[in-house]
Amino acid sequence: MKLVKILLLFIALAAIGCAKKENPSFTKDDLVLIPQPKSLKFNNGSFEVTKSTKIIIPQDSLASVSSILNDLFKKAAGFELETSTEVTSENSIQLKINSEIAKEAYELKVTSENVILEANSKLGFVYGLETIRQLLPKEIESASKISNIGWYIPNVEISDAPQYSxxxxxxxxxxxxxxxxxxxxxxxxxxxxxxxxxxxxxxxxxxxxxxxxxxxxxxxxxxxxxxxxxxxxxxxxxxxxxxxxxxxxxxxxxxxxxxxxxxxxxxxxxxxxxxxxxxxxxxxxxxxxxxxxxxxxxxxxxxxxxxxxxxxxxxxxxxxxxxxxxxxxxxxxxxxxxxxxxxxxxxxxxxxxxxxxxxxxxxxxxxxxxxxxxxxxxxxxxxxxxxxxxxxxxxxxxxxxxxxxxxxxxxxxxxxxxxxxxxxxxxxxxxxxxxxxxxxxxxxxxxxxxxxxxxxxxxxxxxxxxxxxxxxxxxxxxxxxxxxxxxxxxxxxxxxxxxxxxxxxxxxxxxxxxxxxxxxxxxxxxxxxxxxxxxxGINYAKSAYAIQPESDIDLETGEITIKLKSEFPNTEIRYALNEEELTAESSVYESEIKVDTDTKIKAAVFSNAKVMGPVMDKTFQFHKAVAKPVTYKYPYNQSYASTGETALVNVLKGSKYFKDGRWQGWIGNPAIVTIDLEETTTVSEVVVGSLEEQGTGIYFPQHLKVEVSKDGKSFKEVASLKREYQTNPGAKIENFELKFETQENIQFVRVSIEPLAKTPNGGGAWLFLDEIQVK
Structure with missing residues (x-):
């Protein structure tokens, strides 16, 4: 009796050992389909492509479409799938003609036994096979053989067709x-x-x-x-x-x-x-x-x-x-x-x-x-x-x-x-x-x-x-x-x-x-x-990961609030200040960064301890005019208002893209700007940041002048700068430095910035400014 029980146990274990292994199941989060199909249903399990899998085609004229998958499998898996017109129900990717389907549409059903792709045209089969390609692991795109990987296609049901022809x-x-x-x-x-x-x-x-x-x-x-x-x-x-x-x-x-x-x-x-x-x-x-x-x-x-x-x-x-x-x-x-x-x-x-x-x-x-x-x-x-x-x-x-x-x-x-x-x-x-x-x-x-x-x-x-x-x-x-x-x-x-x-x-x-x-x-x-x-092997851009800084000023405290974001929502942003090194252990950006002195910020989007895109490395330079009241003799153009009346004293500099929202623009008038430092202050230099993009009509200034005053009524000139027009084919940013001969104890600074009188084509020249630093 004991021998019989042992024998039965052995048989049971052997049966378990010989049972077919279950293929893994997948969820929507596991996969990436672009463009996303019209309808998609996930089922448990998956189909495994092996070297014995066959591609079944209804007619020889469709043989060439099998290359969409076979070219990939030859490189990444080291085998090629046999293409045949003989129908077999198991371990196959079957292409079936369905005359009820629109020309570019397809229907795809994947089970653990087979893959059935129905379409009414070569186009439909091409799109369906490209979907199968995207359902396979990304390693299928490898240019060299990859071992120790299962080539699984999730069990799905897809009905798909384009919106536009x-x-x-x-x-x-x-x-x-x-x-x-x-x-x-x-x-x-x-x-x-x-x-x-x-x-x-x-x-x-x-x-x-x-x-x-x-x-x-x-x-x-x-x-x-x-x-x-x-x-x-x-x-x-x-x-x-x-x-x-x-x-x-x-x-x-x-x-x-x-x-x-x-x-x-x-x-x-x-x-x-x-x-x-x-x-x-x-x-x-x-x-x-x-x-x-x-x-x-x-x-x-x-x-x-x-x-x-x-x-x-x-x-x-x-x-x-x-x-x-x-x-x-x-x-x-x-x-x-x-x-x-x-x-x-x-x-x-x-x-x-x-x-x-x-x-x-x-x-x-x-x-x-x-x-x-x-x-x-x-x-x-x-x-x-x-x-x-x-x-x-x-x-x-x-x-x-x-x-x-x-x-x-x-x-x-x-x-x-x-x-x-x-x-x-x-x-x-x-x-x-x-x-x-x-x-x-x-x-x-x-x-x-x-x-x-x-x-x-x-x-x-x-x-x-x-x-x-x-x-x-x-x-x-x-x-x-x-x-x-x-x-x-x-x-x-x-x-x-x-x-x-x-x-x-x-x-x-x-x-x-x-x-x-x-x-x-x-x-x-x-x-x-x-x-x-x-x-x-595509050299794709990671620009959407780039950090986009924004700043706000507290006019009461002179404190600058820096916000960091990327184009992608819900990203992990880490940052480092001043001389700190930016690493996967750096601080996670969770709320605004407040600064009230010269501060360098390095920041990037991270994922799994890896930098995903460009690293922002910006120094926010404080100066004596930050967050101080600014008045304009001639208003800036409303199309290029930047952040309004604090734009020229908000620390945040513009980029070479003139529509980035950080540049103030004038056309037809000079920029004559008066800054109230709110108390008597020692000043020895003014720096004006300007953009030139001649192809869009933006030119560097022709003449800059600085005047200072203790009472805001009587001004004296302390520095000026003239420059000759130069041809410049690209976008360029320049900081024009106006140094005083002696330090001045004053409260008001008036900066007059004259645009180019006339462009080479005879039209008016835009003048673009991002910051006036008072030092």
């Missing part, structure tokens, strides 16, 4: 050329985020990037410029047409075919942009007869404004050239759309060109604006005859919109609103939200960018449709697109930095249902997604 990104490869391999890598990343359109900006003043067989000089001459990369974009000199041009590159027609075919496999349509009538100096450099004057010019190496070297709209040879170019381009890009630019054409030459004036007269046009409308309508007619739809920037509205054109609204939402009212399709790409050549963090710790600000949260706030649109107008809004212009983007790594993570924010707002969108939830998921970006 156009979900795009534009890369400018004219200002700086990026090679074919980077373009293909970028296409992969668009697909990863379920974006479906790559807008390929192939032509601009600074480079022609696509081979045209009939006009070889377009790339031989137009594809290269004189190398001035060591100078700021807007400080580069005009090139001699005979100077050696070595900087640039172009895509052969074979390169273009390869890129387009690659994009099609990933579910990405490629829309080429062949600019006209402006942004074409590269073409005119190759063939001067395309302009009104016929004079030789060089491909410019940097910024050009205004853009007057444009195609001649009066010559028939211009249209013959463009039709022949577009014919070759259409053979390479089979899609519906052709982008032809249409923006920023300064028509100075058209107004004096005999050919253009003859055209205006013969066609019964009112002026040069209508001539541009004629130009675009004629190109549209040619494209329509070849079954293509013209897309243009919103300037094509001026003078009359081509009949079937689609408008890309970039100067805000207004162009899109107007075009949709006229019954035209619209793609929203406003500078306010979707220009990724703008700074995404403080210029104090960002690479040089266009001097405007588009942080991550601003991108996430983008919505393609406006409340003021009618129901019919809203139907014409196809979606949205982010643009990365490349004047300040010289490398692939820099390109990635400007695109990510902002591109993920756009991807979600054009895919996910609007009622599901929420910044706080997204900010949690994108922080986790950054870990995956790391594994993917």
């Amino acid at each position: 156009y979900r795009g990104n534009m890369l400018d490869v004219s200002r700086h050329f990026f090679g074919k391999d980077y373009i293909k890598k970028h296409i992969d990343r668009l697909a990863f985020l379920k974006l479906n359109t790559f807008h390929f900006h192939l032509v601009d003043d600074q480079g022609w990037r696509i081979e045209i067989k009939k006009y070889p000089k377009l790339t031989e001459v137009g594809g290269f410029r004189v190398d001035q990369e060591d100078s700021h974009w807007n400080a580069r000199t005009k090139n001699d047409p005979d100077a050696e041009a070595t900087f640039g590159g172009f895509y052969t027609q074979e390169d273009i075919k390869e890129i387009v075919a690659y994009a099609q496999e990933k579910g990405i349509r490629v829309i080429p942009e062949i600019e006209m009538p402006a942004h074409v100096m590269s073409a005119i450099a190759a063939y001067p007869w395309l302009s009104c004057t016929g004079e030789p010019i060089a491909v410019p190496s940097g910024g050009v404004w205004p853009i007057t070297d444009i195609y001649c709209a009066g010559k028939e040879s211009t249209f013959e050239f463009l039709e022949e170019v577009l014919t070759e381009v259409m053979e390479l890009f089979p899609g519906e759309y052709m982008h032809v630019g249409g923006d920023e054409a300064t028509k100075t030459n058209w107004k004096t060109c005999p050919d253009c004036q003859r055209r205006i007269k013969e066609e019964g046009l009112a002026d040069a604006d209508e001539l541009q409308s004629y130009f675009m309508k004629r190109i549209e007619k040619f494209l329509n005859e070849n079954n293509r739809t013209l897309i243009g920037w919103d300037e094509i509205l001026e003078g009359g919109l081509p009949e079937e054109a689609t408008v890309m609204s970039w100067r805000g939402f207004e162009g899109g609103w107007e075009a949709s009212k006229e019954g035209h399709d619209v793609i929203m790409t406003p500078t306010s939200h979707l220009y990724f050549d703008y700074y995404q963090g403080s210029p104090d710790h960002e690479p040089v960018a266009f001097n405007a600000f588009t942080p991550l949260e601003r991108v996430y706030e983008f919505r393609p449709v406006l409340d003021s649109m009618s129901a019919e107008q809203k139907k014409h809004v196809l979606g949205g697109q982010a643009n990365l212009w490349a004047e300040y983007v010289p490398t692939e790594e820099h390109s990635e930095y400007m695109l990510f993570p902002r591109l993920a924010a756009l991807a979600e707002v054009v895919w996910s249902p609007e009622e599901q969108l929420g910044w706080e939830d997204f900010s949690v998921r994108i922080r986790k997604m950054m870990d995956r970006f790391e594994m993917m």
Whole structure:
């Protein structure tokens, strides 16, 4: 009997040992999906992908989509999944055609036995597989084999479809050329985020990037410029047409075919942009007869404004050239759309060109604006005859919109609103939200960018449709697109930095249902997604982690209160004062920091004892005028009021971004500021902080003067400084020091700051100040 019991116990233990192990379960907090799907349900358990797992496809034409997973597994897991059309129910990832599902939609069900992905198109299967990719551990993105990891997919049920049909990104490869391999890598990343359109900006003043067989000089001459990369974009000199041009590159027609075919496999349509009538100096450099004057010019190496070297709209040879170019381009890009630019054409030459004036007269046009409308309508007619739809920037509205054109609204939402009212399709790409050549963090710790600000949260706030649109107008809004212009983007790594993570924010707002969108939830998921970006080798920006200091003054005590925050909510901020080292053990920021003397503050966002973004390192310099009463002879401009009457004595300095809320601005008047020190004080110096950003009309002062008084009535001059105008292409901050010959015992300080009398263009100059220090 005892032997029987022992035997039964042995059998029971053996059965337990042989039982199939339970796969782990997951929760929403464990996973990161961007864009978030339309509906998501979590179930217990998970499916494990092993080297014996099969991908089952319904037809051979879908075999290529298996590479979305297999390319990853080959590198990260060291095995490739067998692809078969033979149905097997267990240990498989099954792709099934479901004719009831919309074109870009998919349904995904994961159980511990198998994964079933249903869709009605190749696009749907691509998006579903990209979702499976994001459900797998982030290590699946590794470029080398990883051992001791289970490749688990959580048991979920997902039903998903996009909100908008156009979900795009534009890369400018004219200002700086990026090679074919980077373009293909970028296409992969668009697909990863379920974006479906790559807008390929192939032509601009600074480079022609696509081979045209009939006009070889377009790339031989137009594809290269004189190398001035060591100078700021807007400080580069005009090139001699005979100077050696070595900087640039172009895509052969074979390169273009390869890129387009690659994009099609990933579910990405490629829309080429062949600019006209402006942004074409590269073409005119190759063939001067395309302009009104016929004079030789060089491909410019940097910024050009205004853009007057444009195609001649009066010559028939211009249209013959463009039709022949577009014919070759259409053979390479089979899609519906052709982008032809249409923006920023300064028509100075058209107004004096005999050919253009003859055209205006013969066609019964009112002026040069209508001539541009004629130009675009004629190109549209040619494209329509070849079954293509013209897309243009919103300037094509001026003078009359081509009949079937689609408008890309970039100067805000207004162009899109107007075009949709006229019954035209619209793609929203406003500078306010979707220009990724703008700074995404403080210029104090960002690479040089266009001097405007588009942080991550601003991108996430983008919505393609406006409340003021009618129901019919809203139907014409196809979606949205982010643009990365490349004047300040010289490398692939820099390109990635400007695109990510902002591109993920756009991807979600054009895919996910609007009622599901929420910044706080997204900010949690994108922080986790950054870990995956790391594994993917993406040089993403950590700008949203940057510390943003704010200050308030207690006018009674002269005490400054410093507040610290980051763009991401609910972050762990640690800080150190003065000479303390900033470490994972430093003080946690929980409430305002009060200071009443010169104080250096170092601060950063931490997570798991690791610094997550840029370290703020600022010295808040106290001086004798801090929190003292200030009066103004001429009021500051209300558009640039900063914090009001305490702005110039609040210790907090401005950044190189003129809209950061820390600069006070004047135009048309000098800044004449009187500070009451409230008691007799020894003073020997005044320091005035000023900003210059000539591209936006902000200039350093021309003359500064300090006067002092004991009674506030009788003033005497104690220091002055004059400076000559200097060309400065970038943003620059300077502290102007006005030292007294002797110390003065006074109560009142009056500082007069004269702006530049007239800008080089003849307009008024802005004067921007952030602090007046009295020492």
